[in-house]
Amino acid sequence: MSKGKIMGRQSVWSLYLHIPFCATRCTYCAFNTYTDRHALLDDYVKAICSEIGSLNNFNHRIHTLYFGGGTPSLLRPFQLEEIISHVLINFTYSPSLEITQELNPRDATEEYLHAIRKYVSRISLGMQSVNPSELQMFSRDHEHSHVVQAMEYARQAGFDNINLDLIYGNPGQTLDMWRDSLHAALELDPDHLSMYALSLENGTELKRRVTYNELPLPDPDLAADMYELASEMMEQAGFTQYEISNWAKPGKECLHNIQYWKNLPYLGMGAGAHGYANQTRTVNVMKPEIYIERLKNLPPNPLPFPQTPATMTAEPIDRQTDMFETIFTGLRLLNEGLSLTAFEERYGEKLEAKFADEIRRLTRMGLLWQDGDALKLTKAARLISNRVFQEFAVEEET
Template identity: 50%
Template structure:
């Protein structure tokens, strides 16, 4: 049986290789509850807006394409909690993508799902309309941490969601985990990662908890209600996890991401390679046409704007834009370094850098690179410059050298 994604893209022509293929990020800002660490553009109690929002999103997709069927090879429904959206409305947006862009065959189409927000029939419906990759927000296998995060699901819910997803025909499953949490012991982290491995995902994303301004977690830490996370302990957790995942057959391809061979996330690789992507929906961010931009935040405002846009604007503009920034040549080179060095295996290809920018990497950043090599944070590997294992722990220090 053909992958469901092919039903979305079968009528499309193959992308023109001379035109950079886009990644499409579709932001779904609705949640049942808001996690205590979350600083994303998300909203609770607005379920009545889901249908008009998805219709507005389909309109933005059609309008942003201008008059050309530009090539695209990934679609990513992020949030928020995209698994709250009925499959028929997901299909509506995928149809708009098919009409507007020359989708690759097959296209990687990811949907983020929270455990216990989908049943078997909903998962089967998502598979039928073209979703071929699920990213499931597990976060922890410890009840106390899930309560601290206000996640609203249990570890049993995670297991059941994975089981049902496989019954529905999903093979490409990714799990998210968070470490370095207030009060988290090393043993608690080992329990979470081993539980995740027991579910046999193809991909794992693991993030050190960031204490973001304006979140309940930030207020609790500031007031002493919960412990301040220990960065040294988090570093130990990261190093142990790196070894544990290698033993389990996972390859680390980015600072926070591991995959079984062939299951790297093509959508996120677009970001790390500093290649163009469209961010669509309320509070989305995009990078295309030499511009970085963001869109209006509130779903109601977004819907209102999109209902008034009836003609395409010059690519990549839409009526949803809030602000934008032109990326000049120096800014582009800096972004290539900051994003590309996150790729742990390949890092920065010196020949590709020169081909893209017209400048020698060593002429532009030679002094910084040589110093970071002396500091043990970067290494040269053939034509590539990449982070050392120590550099992965101190990535922000490395990135600051190029900004």
């Protein structure tokens, strides 16, 4: 078989659906979201259903479906049902299909959660912080009391897989403030916690305020201390850190995100959604009104898979780039690690032979270790994981 081909076959796929509408825009957010176009929501639902039905010759099984945004909880329950019904009609799916919906805690009312429980198996609440001043700095439109109430309603509705999102390394945040947020999150007894270091993205209000000295520059050393504190507290609370930024109780890992970290195929639908399939990276048109128009005027002939009428760009991913992405995403899985056997099956080469020097050097530095069939980051490497990943970013040999 040609060395230039990616040999492995992946039988299970994932589907990401982007809902780009928000009530307010968070100051740290650089995602494709809009606060002034809610009138488009009905047409948008029709458009995303049209895109779901537009794929040509898709014969794979999906095992996860993820509603992200934006704010997917702006979808009314009947709209959510309409979209999910189109997915189930147009795709072969796993009997244990994981369906995740992100929710603004303020939207997670008793009535709403009971209504969506019929379709959704997992929810993710954007808690972010327990501190009112931080929530205000982020322009979040909820208070911590909304998170507390949402958790209570979610359990009453029967949800047994609930994630809370937290952000650390914030301007002006102290270690004690972070500890308070961790304690508050653990008191709510979630099944999963995602914790992300704040990234000051270009074009965001938060970066503008830091740039103009309206807010202090975050301290990376303090952020590292916060990460270590979180790791300690999560371990004491019985959570397993299965990925660099994610902790879960046994059996509550997010299967959709594991699909990303194993660099396995997923379809992205909705305005601005990204996908990765057939060694092609796709990006959809960004603006909801253009997206809607594209799906109203379907081309007479089906487009080559994985493109849809909403596709803006379809970029082929070369073998070397795909290999590098498989390495750095796989190493993010701290427990499972990067499977040497799976790598060889996928690329027809042994990882430990192709990158022998890099692995040897990183092992001597105490940043990598081999555990049976898996290559894993050491605990010391978790804070400098990007340094480890870059060691594998080499040019294809000629």
